[in-house]
Amino acid sequence: MSVLAAGPVIPTFGKGSSCVTGDHTFCWDWVRTHWGDTLGPALWQHVELTAIAVVIGFAIAFPLALLAHRFRRLEQPFGIFSALLYTIPSLALFQLLLPFTGLTTTTVEIALVAYTLVILFPNIVQGLNSAPDDVLEAARGMGLTRVQVLTRVELPLAVPAIVGGLRIAVVSTVAIATIAATLLPKGLGYPIFLALKEPTPFKTEIYSAGVLAVGLALGCDGLLVALRRMLVPWAARGVA
């Protein structure tokens, strides 16, 4: 059952000021009064949905990428499969998982994890494969075993590409998680859907939740850029 079709219409206009009842362009007082019961919780839920998806996605993508790095033939089939997976409309994927896992956070997370895999896997593989042949040759010449080459040479060199993949994954997941509101009353998409259900769409709610979603995406991206600078200080700015 979809929230949009059958969810209760919560009167978000409230009593409110003249600004709110008149639906002016932006009402700070609405944001202040509804931070505690609407925007704040939605933001926190959004962070949670995104974090769980990216962590699980990474935990699955990393070993798979190591496997594809070891057995190169696996890469192409997985690449095409993931390109196809990414074409599935999120709205449709959430609904198609519904018969299996119901109206639960699990349903949402399965879809979000699937989308992160599509992004993380090729980026990690690309990073692992990016070590120059000379470097690998030198490492082997120094007597490093295969595992040592991986952990001491290939992995450190892959860090920029891995963080690059994480950036795309996080930003995309924040965006896709807004669609989770078609299934569950969770995340920053939910206030927007509620606002759209009003006879005249309530502008303040749309703008404030929208700005929070975009801000969250950009904020996470900034954090990951900082993380990359910390992990690979030798990498030039803007590279990777």
Next chain:
Amino acid sequence: MTLADTANLHTFVDAMRFIEHNPGFLATKALQQLALSGAALGIALAIALPLGVALGHFHRGSTIAIGASIIGRGLPSIVLIAAFLTILGIGFVNNMVALAVLGSGPILTNSFDAVDRVDRDAVEAARGMGMTDPQILRRVELPLALPLLFTGIRVAAVTIVATAPIAAIAGGGGLGDIIVNQASYRLSGVLGASILAMLLSALVFAALAGVQIALTPSGIRRTSVIGEPQRREL
């Protein structure tokens, strides 16, 4: 409806029956979605493609191109659709503009990247042969840039078609109308329309991948023209 009721494959059999019994209706909805997507892609192409190619040719504006890719990914479709709805009102135009903005990201980034990355020696050689700027663009840069450039168009097209169902929330029509209206179409209709929406996106992906392989100059054709469209890093 409990979880136990929904958790079985009969629902998918019902969904197939829904598709079987409503072919005309579903075809109309699918065509609506394609029309909206086509219009959005047209606008995105008209604006982002010349801009990206020009910036790439002059090797300027990499910040704009990278910014566009972040915007393309980080702007949730629903936020765009809702925001444009408050400005342009409910209906086709609002959704078309929102989807066009979403599609411009990959087109701009990839067309910039594609032209910017063309081997400078090749461009120098062409200039040495006496080619003018437009000639260099048409005969050297664009043919060499074509695969990556077309990847951007394909990613944009698939993004737009895959996002178009969400437009139903703001009066955009299409298969999304059915997906978000379980009250009228029940779970079988919702699932049926979801399956078709998925097939429609896959079809657009496959068709454009085919065109891309055919368009790629044989001299630079490689085995992996399709494959990893999401690989570009921010």
